Amino acid sequence: MYNILVVDDDKEIVNAIEIYLKKEGYKIIKAYDGEMAIEELKKNEVHLIILDNMMPKKDGIETLEEIRKEKTIPVIMLSAKSEDYDKIEGLNTGADDYITKPFNPLELIARVNSCLRRYVKLGSLNKQENDKIYKTGELEINDETKSVSVDGKEVKLTATEYNILKFLIKNKGKVYSIPQIYENVWKEECYGAENIIAVHIRHIREKIEINPKEPKYLKVIWGIGYKIENI
DSSP: OOOEEEEOOOOHHHHHHHHHTTTTTTTEESSSSSSHHHHHHHHHHHHHOEEESSOOOOOOOHHHHHHTOOOOEEEEEEEEESSSHHHHHHHHOSSSEEESSSOOOOOOHHHHHHHHHHHHHSSSSSSTTTOOOEEEETTTTTTTEEEEEETTEOOOOOHHHHHHHHHHTTTTTTTTTTHHHHHHOOOSOOOOOOOHHHHHHHHHHHOOOOOTTTTTEEEEEETEEEEOOOO
């Protein structure tokens, strides 16, 4: 059973989400502000977080920034805001996905299942999947320990960033479009994922490249897509 931390100052929304996700077999941990969420993370093993953006005491962005200092578990941002800027702000801070209120319960369940599937099968939970090492130049992924290093120094990626980088480095030298990356990593059909992929790619570059503006490893092929250089 996977534990999902639901954080929203609206208790009715938290209770509704609990009803939807309990039917899917998930255990729900509740928090009603950012500070409470941080405390629940210290006390419980959490596999996914549904995090509201607009909250008292500590809003969703501030809470996510604090979470990302130590944890890479998937986070789905939940907010009444629907503008692209707000979505990008959440993704920039380290969110894996974004849902706007009012939301369709079936969509929420699908997003939760998708995030957990990526996390468990390709991400941080599955420590014994295999012992393969993927390498190009001084960039290396150890898929047994789920670790990434550049020039021997460990790089901390979120589960989604790891999955994207792993997919590209396993297929180094090949160019993949945004829909191809999304469908291979998310394992679902791609609809309007340009912002999501672009933000995650930028984060990966900031972490693995000496100069993200002149990347050595993660290259963009304008009008086509992205690739990991075969060095």
